[in-house]
Amino acid sequence: MLAAMLALLLGAALAQSPAAPAPPVAAIADAYVERYFDTYPSQATAAGRHDLDTRLEDLSPERLRAWVAFNRETAARLRALPAGLALDDRLDAELLLAQAEREVHELAVRRRPERDPLWWTGLAGNVTVFLLVRDDLPEAERLERAAARATHLPRLSMQARLALAGTALAEIAPEHCRLAAGQARASAAFYREGFASLAAGQAAPLARRLRVAATAASLGLDAWAESLDALATRATGSPRLGDDYAATFRLGTGVETPPDELLREAEEALRAKRAEAAAYGREVWPQLLPGEARPAGDAALLAGLFARVAEDRAKSVEEFIADYRDLVAKAEAFARQRAIVTLPDPLTLHIDRSPAFFLGQSVGGVYPAGPYQPEAKTLFFLPAPPANATPAERDAFFRDFNHHFNVMITPHEMVPGHYLQLKWAARHPRKLRALFPDGVYVEGWGTFCERLLLDLGWGGPLDRLAHLKKQLENIARTVVDVRVHTRGMTRDEVLAYVRGEALQDEQFAANMWTRAITSSPQITTYFLGYREVQGLYDDVRRARGPAFRLRDFMDGMMALGPVPVRHYRARLLPAP
Numbered sequence: 217m218l219a220a221m222l223a224l225l226l227g228a229a230l231a232q233s234p235a236a237p238a239p240p241v242a243a244i245a246d247a248y249v250e251r252y253f254d255t256y257p258s259q260a261t262a263a264g265r266h267d268l269d270t271r272l273e274d275l276s277p278e279r280l281r282a283w284v285a286f287n288r289e290t291a292a293r294l295r296a297l298p299a300g301l302a303l304d305d306r307l308d309a310e311l312l313l314a315q316a317e318r319e320v321h322e323l324a325v326r327r328r329p330e331r332d333p334l335w336w337t338g339l340a341g342n343v344t345v346f347l348l349v350r351d352d353l354p355e356a357e358r359l360e361r362a363a364a365r366a367t368h369l370p371r372l373s374m375q376a377r378l379a380l381a382g383t384a385l386a387e388i389a390p391e392h393c394r395l396a397a398g399q400a401r402a403s404a405a406f407y408r409e410g411f412a413s414l415a416a417g418q419a420a421p422l423a424r425r426l427r428v429a430a431t432a433a434s435l436g437l438d439a440w441a442e443s444l445d446a447l448a449t450r451a452t453g454s455p456r457l458g459d460d461y462a463a464t465f466r467l468g469t470g471v472e473t474p475p476d477e478l479l480r481e482a483e484e485a486l487r488a489k490r491a492e493a494a495a496y497g498r499e500v501w502p503q504l505l506p507g508e509a510r511p512a513g514d515a516a517l518l519a520g521l522f523a524r525v526a527e528d529r530a531k532s533v534e535e536f537i538a539d540y541r542d543l544v545a546k547a548e549a550f551a552r553q554r555a556i557v558t559l560p561d562p563l564t565l566h567i568d569r570s571p572a573f574f575l576g577q578s579v580g581g582v583y584p585a586g587p588y589q590p591e592a593k594t595l596f597f598l599p600a601p602p603a604n605a606t607p608a609e610r611d612a613f614f615r616d617f618n619h620h621f622n623v624m625i626t627p628h629e630m631v632p633g634h635y636l637q638l639k640w641a642a643r644h645p646r647k648l649r650a651l652f653p654d655g656v657y658v659e660g661w662g663t664f665c666e667r668l669l670l671d672l673g674w675g676g677p678l679d680r681l682a683h684l685k686k687q688l689e690n691i692a693r694t695v696v697d698v699r700v701h702t703r704g705m706t707r708d709e710v711l712a713y714v715r716g717e718a719l720q721d722e723q724f725a726a727n728m729w730t731r732a733i734t735s736s737p738q739i740t741t742y743f744l745g746y747r748e749v750q751g752l753y754d755d756v757r758r759a760r761g762p763a764f765r766l767r768d769f770m771d772g773m774m775a776l777g778p779v780p781v782r783h784y785r786a787r788l789l790p791a792p
Contacts, residue, residue: 240297241305245312245648248290252651255283258343258365263651264589264642269347269361272368273339275329275375284324291316307779308648315652318467326460329376330383331453333396333444334734336376340369340437341403344411349571349583352592356422359414363422366407366429370436373400377443389455391733393448397441404437455733461701465737469656470780471744475698482694482743486717489691490514493684497521500677518719522685525678529618533569533600539619540598541567543626550674557632557770560639565630570597582629584638587647594635616723620675620682627669628662632770637661640774649777655738657778660745663690664753667746685719690742692718693728697740700732748781749773756788 253260255275257268294313301309322328328335347362380388412430415423457464462475473481494514501510501517504524511517530536544567551557570580580599585592601613627633637658641650670680692714699705705713707729714725731739757764772788 241294241301241309241312244290244293245308248312248316249648249651251283251286255279256339258339258346259651261346262342262586263647264352264586264592266353266361270364272343272365272372275339275372275379277379280323280329284320287316287319287323291320304646307776307783308646311648311652311654311779314467314470314654321463321467326457326464327383327387329379331380331387332389332392333376333380333447334392334399336372336379337396337399337403340372340376341399343369343372346583348414349595349597350589350592352589356418359418359422359426362411363425363429366411366433369407369433373436373440377440380447385451385453387453388447388451389453389733390448390451391455393444393451395730395734397444397448400437400441400444404434404441407437408434456704457701457736461698461736465740468737469741469744470654471656475702478740479695479698479702482691482698485743485747486688486691486695489684489687490518490717490719493518493681493688496677496680496684500681504677515716515719518685521681522719525620525682525685526615526618528620528678529614531614536600536614536617536622537567537569537598539622540596540626543622544596544630547626547631547669547674550669550672551631554672555767556669556672557636557767557774559631559636560643563631563635564591564593564639565596565635566593567596568598569600582634582638584634585642587642587644587650590639590642594639596630596635612723616721618682620678621686623675623679624666624670624683624686627665627674632669633662633665634658637774637778641777644777646777649779653778654780655741656745656748657781657784658745659741660747660749660781661773661778663687663742663746664749667750668753687746688718689714689720689724689728690746692720693731693739694743696728696732697736700729701736745781752781752785752788755785759789 253263253265253268256273257271258273260266260268291313294309294316297309322335326332343365344362347358347365350358353361407430411433412427415426415430418426465475465478466472471478491514494517497517498510501508501521504521508520511520530539544565548559548563551559564585580597583595583597585594599613599617601610605613629635638650641653644650666683666686669675670683696705696710696714699713700710710729710732711722711725714720714728715722720728728739753769756769769788773784776783776787
């Protein structure tokens with residue numbers, strides 16, 4: 217009886233005492249995430265949170281200034297944290313500081329909302345995607361929310377127009393305006409046709425809301441596209457980062473290497489990779505092209521082999537999709553049979569072409585489960601030639617995305633690449649890891665998985681050649697990124713370099729120019745990340761010798777989530 221009374225008294229005392237303060241990093245992180253989602257509600261939806269689904273970004277100058285001030289304040293609080301934090305807190309603080317510094321740099325230093333229309337069209341192009349493609353809510357409920365959000369698109373379009381209107385024409389690049397106009401026009405076509413088509417079969421009130429939202433959004437986006445066309449004829453700025461490149465690169469990648477040194481390293485790496493590809497090509501030429509004379513020069517040799525790689529390709533979208541589904545199933549079986557890595561059971565993965573209602577929208581790629589819905593399906597939407605493509609254009613698409621390209625890229629995108637990596641990140645108790653991942657680790661892991669599975673027996677010579685060609689492209693991206701932004705490399709020079717030195721096709725060369733002026737420095741993360749992850753793998757194998765177990769290494773690379781590779785190096789290769 218006495219013991220029971222003491223327990224009651226103790227419970228009452230505990231109930232009345234104030235809750236223990238949250239750890240400093242957790243408190244800062246929680247406040248940041250809430251403010252981040254308040255600023256970017258569409259990102260909350262992408263992360264699997266549905267409490268902000270009906271809202272759309274409100275990016276008035278006042279709200280942007282307040283958001284920048286909040287990021288500066290957050291960065292100051294993180295820098296003032298005491299030494300000796302636990303590892304998980306240190307990792308969260310580092311990722312959060314990098315995120316806050318990027319926001320300040322993008323918004324206050326580069327002033328992208330005022331100078332770059334692509335900043336706005338990038339937001340506008342994704343506002344309803346996750347509501348339409350995921351099935352974590354009933355369809356009617358998702359469509360209600362998508363309609364509510366879409367009705368705000370005219371306001372977002374006007375905010376973009378006003379932000380750009382107050383900027384000197386010499387600070388706006390016409391190339392960015394033309395690209396943004398195309399994106400805005402594609403989004404308008406999607407809402408006018410694809411989004412409106414979702415009303416079919418819905419209850420009358422919902423169908424009406426969908427049609428009204430579609431009309432409002434398409435009209436606002438069309439008007440925006442016209443204003444961007446007009447702006448493109450008057451803008452005189454450069455798409456190059458110039459003096460801003462070094463800071464943008466450092467903040468975007470976390471890599472401290474100066475651009476000139478990075479350029480030298482990438483140029484040397486490209487020469488080495490060409491030599492590796494040519495040596496392998498000479499070895500397998502008689503097997504792949506029996507009876508044909510082997511060219512003496514590396515470029516001609518590899519051109520012939522890469523053309524042979526492209527011969528094996530789908531003839532239709534249906535055949536293309538079937539190829540990927542078969543390859544993903546085989547990659548899963550390969551990983552399980554070889555005990556390469558621990559796979560989550562079951563695989564929650566859906567592979568298909570982008571839904572037909574996404575007319576004109578570019579929604580191909582991997583759409584992972586978010587940290588607030590970690591068991592939701594990962595969606596792997598495959599690119600496909602447009603419905604109005606000519607037979608020659610369709611064949612060119614399947615030539616680029618040929619069977620052997622599909623074989624080598626499946627471990628990158630799916631198993632044990634991005635699907636696995638992002639699924640474990642979504643399940644990580646620290647949600648910050650999935651929200652603000654380290655891009656060098658993410659792409660480094662995917663690119664490493666390509667090579668790893670080939671080395672373990674996945675695929676044959678043609679698939680390895682496809683991988684070597686892709687690695688030439690990845691290294692060339694870094695060369696081009698630095699040269700375009702710091703050396704004044706022109707579009708024609710990019711195309712000549714990518715075709716002549718990296719041995720890529722015309723479409724890949726043209727795409728690299730676009731990537732360089734729109735997604736710098738993200739395009740460097742493939743080369744940077746592969747170098748770091750592959751280097752760590754090689755060092756761990758050497759250090760552990762006969763005791764090395766691949767599965768331990770692979771599982772170990774998932775444990776911390778998508779954080780900078782140096783933390784995995786410290787974990788897997790502790791100092792003696």
